[in-house]
Amino acid sequence: MADAGLFRDHFAGRTVVVTGAARGIGLGIATAFAGAGADVIMVDRDDQVRQAAEDGRAAGLRLTAVPADVTRESDVAAVFDRVAELTGRLDVLINNAGVITINELEHTSLDDFNRVLAVNTTAAFLTARAALPLLRQGDGGVILNAASGQARQGFIYTPAYAASKFGIVGMSQSLAKELAPANIRVNCYCPGIVRTEMWAYNDREWGRRLGDYRPGELIEEWIDDIPLGRPAEVDDVANLLLFLASDAAVYITGQAINIDGGMFMN
Ligand code: NAD
Numbered sequence: 001m002a003d004a005g006l007f008r009d010h011f012a013g014r015t016v017v018v019t020g021a022a023r024g025i026g027l028g029i030a031t032a033f034a035g036a037g038a039d040v041i042m043v044d045r046d047d048q049v050r051q052a053a054e055d056g057r058a059a060g061l062r063l064t065a066v067p068a069d070v071t072r073e074s075d076v077a078a079v080f081d082r083v084a085e086l087t088g089r090l091d092v093l094i095n096n097a098g099v100i101t102i103n104e105l106e107h108t109s110l111d112d113f114n115r116v117l118a119v120n121t122t123a124a125f126l127t128a129r130a131a132l133p134l135l136r137q138g139d140g141g142v143i144l145n146a147a148s149g150q151a152r153q154g155f156i157y158t159p160a161y162a163a164s165k166f167g168i169v170g171m172s173q174s175l176a177k178e179l180a181p182a183n184i185r186v187n188c189y190c191p192g193i194v195r196t197e198m199w200a201y202n203d204r205e206w207g208r209r210l211g212d213y214r215p216g217e218l219i220e221e222w223i224d225d226i227p228l229g230r231p232a233e234v235d236d237v238a239n240l241l242l243f244l245a246s247d248a249a250v251y252i253t254g255q256a257i258n259i260d261g262g263m264f265m266n
Helices: 024-035 048-058 073-086 112-136 159-183 197-205 217-224 236-243
Strands: 014-019 039-044 062-068 090-094 141-146 182-189 256-259
Touching: 014 073, 014 256, 024 039, 024 048, 024 062, 024 090, 024 236, 039 048, 039 073, 048 062, 062 073, 073 090, 073 112, 090 112, 090 236, 112 141, 112 159, 112 182, 141 159, 141 236, 182 197, 182 236, 236 256
Parallel strands: 014 039, 014 090, 039 062, 090 141, 141 182, 182 256
Antiparallel strands: none
16 A cells, blocks of 8 residues: 555545546555545446445445446536535545557547547546535645656557547646636646556557557567666555645646656656
């Protein structure tokens, strides 16, 4: 688990919503905030989120699963109705759900392209808008949006993903300006490479040559370029988010922070 010790009880009494929380980075984030005392609402379209919350509760964490597809406006509305019922407040919204498609341009369908934009960018607009009444009720709020190293530079064979991640950074800057008077801070986190199911899925799905690359070779090439010499652990990302959501970061808004072992230095 991420080092909640640094933030022990810091989030007690606060409510945190994490999307894409059934597995991977989102599960790590949800667990880290619960470990730091928060009531965490875990949102995911995968029903596996119920078991993940159950497992955490068995370990004494305050986790509640709310299954939902964050690209659906009605699902998103239902999530925040449920949050209002459960805790009656919202302090931190983490838009972490994301998907990737890796393919050559001529094999990328419009449906694939639109699906990536819908989950990675449009859903964060839907959740932020639906969360606003609850966020405004407190004396400050935080929105954290998952971007990526691909918000710094587009990688090969991922045009939709790169577009979605550059897009989320622009949207976050705009919202940071609009919501600053309400003391709602909006920032992005930009992981480099984290070995999660997102990559395993793509290895299975696109386990064939892409241009000159053998299956699985692309990700290894990207990892070889990381100055700190390893991919990120989920906890590396969770630790950044604990900080960005904490009272130690009250003067940080409108930023996209790299958490990538030095892959990008801009
Ligand atoms: P993952 O595939 O392991 O998990 C993503 C989760 O999002 C899954 O549980 C999935 O069910 C959920 N999800 C997808 N679409 C959804 C929808 N419409 N509604 C609700 N839930 C949905 O991915 P991950 O590696 O943990 O990535 C988490 C975030 O971090 C993503 O936004 C991703 O783009 C970003 N990111 C990941 C990496 C990496 O290397 N893994 C690098 C940079 C950024």
